[in-house]
Amino acid sequence: MDFRTMIQSLEEKGMIAHVRTEVDPVHELAGVAKRFEGGKKALIFDKVKGKEFPVVCGLWWNRDVLGAQFGVSGREVPAYIGNALERFHSAPVPPVIVGAPPCQEIVEGDIDLTRLTIPTLALEDGGAYLDDSVVIAKDPDTGVRNTSIHRIMVTGKNRCTMLMDLGRHLRDYYERAEKKGQPLEITINNGVPASVYTCAITAGTAIDEDELGLAAALQGDKAIALSRSRTVGVEGIASAEVVLEGRILPRVREPEGPFGEVTGYYAQRDDRWVVEITAITRRRDTMMQTLLPGKEVWNSIGACSEAGLLKTLSKQVPGVKNVYLAHANCGFYGCVVQCDPPRAGFGKNAILAAFGAFPPLNMVTVVNSDVDIFDAEDVMRAVTLRFDPTKDLVVVPAAACHELNPVCPGGLGAKYGFDATIPPGEEERYRRVAFREVDLAKYVIE
Ligand SMILES: Cc1cc2nc3c(=O)[nH]c(=O)nc-3n(C[C@H](O)[C@H](O)[C@H](O)COP(=O)(O)O)c2cc1C
Numbered sequence: 001m002d003f004r005t006m007i008q009s010l011e012e013k014g015m016i017a018h019v020r021t022e023v024d025p026v027h028e029l030a031g032v033a034k035r036f037e038g039g040k041k042a043l044i045f046d047k048v049k050g051k052e053f054p055v056v057c058g059l060w061w062n063r064d065v066l067g068a069q070f071g072v073s074g075r076e077v078p079a080y081i082g083n084a085l086e087r088f089h090s091a092p093v094p095p096v097i098v099g100a101p102p103c104q105e106i107v108e109g110d111i112d113l114t115r116l117t118i119p120t121l122a123l124e125d126g127g128a129y130l131d132d133s134v135v136i137a138k139d140p141d142t143g144v145r146n147t148s149i150h151r152i153m154v155t156g157k158n159r160c161t162m163l164m165d166l167g168r169h170l171r172d173y174y175e176r177a178e179k180k181g182q183p184l185e186i187t188i189n190n191g192v193p194a195s196v197y198t199c200a201i202t203a204g205t206a207i208d209e210d211e212l213g214l215a216a217a218l219q220g221d222k223a224i225a226l227s228r229s230r231t232v233g234v235e236g237i238a239s240a241e242v243v244l245e246g247r248i249l250p251r252v253r254e255p256e257g258p259f260g261e262v263t264g265y266y267a268q269r270d271d272r273w274v275v276e277i278t279a280i281t282r283r284r285d286t287m288m289q290t291l292l293p294g295k296e297v298w299n300s301i302g303a304c305s306e307a308g309l310l311k312t313l314s315k316q317v318p319g320v321k322n323v324y325l326a327h328a329n330c331g332f333y334g335c336v337v338q339c340d341p342p343r344a345g346f347g348k349n350a351i352l353a354a355f356g357a358f359p360p361l362n363m364v365t366v367v368n369s370d371v372d373i374f375d376a377e378d379v380m381r382a383v384t385l386r387f388d389p390t391k392d393l394v395v396v397p398a399a400a401c402h403e404l405n406p407v408c409p410g411g412l413g414a415k416y417g418f419d420a421t422i423p424p425g426e427e428e429r430y431r432r433v434a435f436r437e438v439d440l441a442k443y444v445i446e
Pocket residue numbers: 131132146147148149150151152163164165166167168169170200201202203205291297300301
């Protein structure tokens with residue numbers, strides 16, 4: 001299902017609200033969006049001052065809205081993605097290149113990024129950001145395609161700066177191209193099917209795998225249609241609302257940032273990689289997509305990684321029931337594991353296994369199955385009442401973590417776990433207080 005058909009189906013389910021009043025793309029749009037963050041409706045900004053196209057925000061900030069994009073409930077999303085990942089690994093369906101792609105209905109004569117509906121979000125952001133567009137590139141040695149998402153700041157009519165974290169496949173491609181003195185060609189795809197967005201961020205795909213095969217699995221094993229580009233040798237998503245063609249320049253760095261990040265803090269301005277845009281193509285009646293860093297990213301990382309994490313933990317540790325990459329921990333940096341350890345010590349094993357399975361984690365909390373892992377208050381209460389730091393704490397100093405977490409400068413930080421499970425044999429002390437179930441319909445209460 002292409003982006004606009006998916007938006008249409010969300011409209012029919014009552015999961016879209018239209019902001020009819022004109023908003024300024026600088027700060028005002030995000031200010032309005034922030035007030036709706038996490039709710040059961042995504043927003044379409046119909047009129048954006050000085051811009052031609054509407055823009056959608058909030059497609060990922062609520063797991064039920066997210067699930068609806070795949071026809072499942074919010075709680076079913078991780079398993080849905082996990083199943084697709086398995087099919088992708090056993091029988092991948094590669095993408096196909098099609099003629100007359102919708103994303104090239106209009107080829108802009110004048111390359112001017114400032115005409116596109118790209119908002120400036122947080123008050124101290126360094127500029128307008130594309131923060132949820134899917135970047136496609138090809139391995140300079142093997143030609144294997146990669147898809148990933150990167151924050152991209154507009155710095156001129158045909159120029160941007162972007163961030164490529166350590167370890168990203170795109171950065172590996174780029175560094176090999178740069179060594180040869182060559183640019184790395186890319187397409188930047190905005191307004192793509194949920195399957196393509198998801199394949200770009202799902203952990204657990206190797207550098208020699210074309211993630212677009214995962215997108216096919218996510219849309220019922222139907223091949224993703226690609227467009228041949230006009231100015232670069234790498235394809236775009238044929239149904240995308242907008243495709244920017246461009247190249248990441250070798251040996252050039254220019255300032256990028258600050259950017260109000262997923263942590264709720266600003267990433268600092270620094271010299272980073274530069275993209276020169278060589279073509280802008282789009283569909284007729286374009287509708288762009290933007291994202292508010294926060295819940296949308298916590299759900300992106302969470303929903304796309306929980307299934308894999310649960311699978312690994314279940315194989316390695318007995319008693320594991322479920323995992324949640326909690327919003328309270330920004331999705332990446334902490335997870336709650338639900339586990340009823342059959343013997344003393346397995347709570348700690350669950351902590352160690354989680355660190356191995358998902359490298360950005362700083363913090364793991366393990367609780368029994370009577371705790372609601374999606375409720376931060378219930379989890380914190382279990383830590384308060386069941387966790388003794390003199391024996392239930394695991395700390396690994398100075399391990400490799402995620403650079404964006406401000407407590408891990410240079411990507412180096414502590415990993416620590418709270419084993420808040422009830423020691424086997426001590427259940428009686430932790431029996432939950434219960435009250436009689438009553439039928440409120442039988443009572444007059446005014
Ligand atoms: C909304 C969003 C924004 C992201 N921004 C960046 C970014 O600016 N830089 C980066 O390196 N990774 C960013 N990521 C993470 C990567 O896209 C993600 O880890 C991806 O799986 C990497 O692909 P790879 O495995 O092919 O390297 C972002 C993810 C999301 C969901």
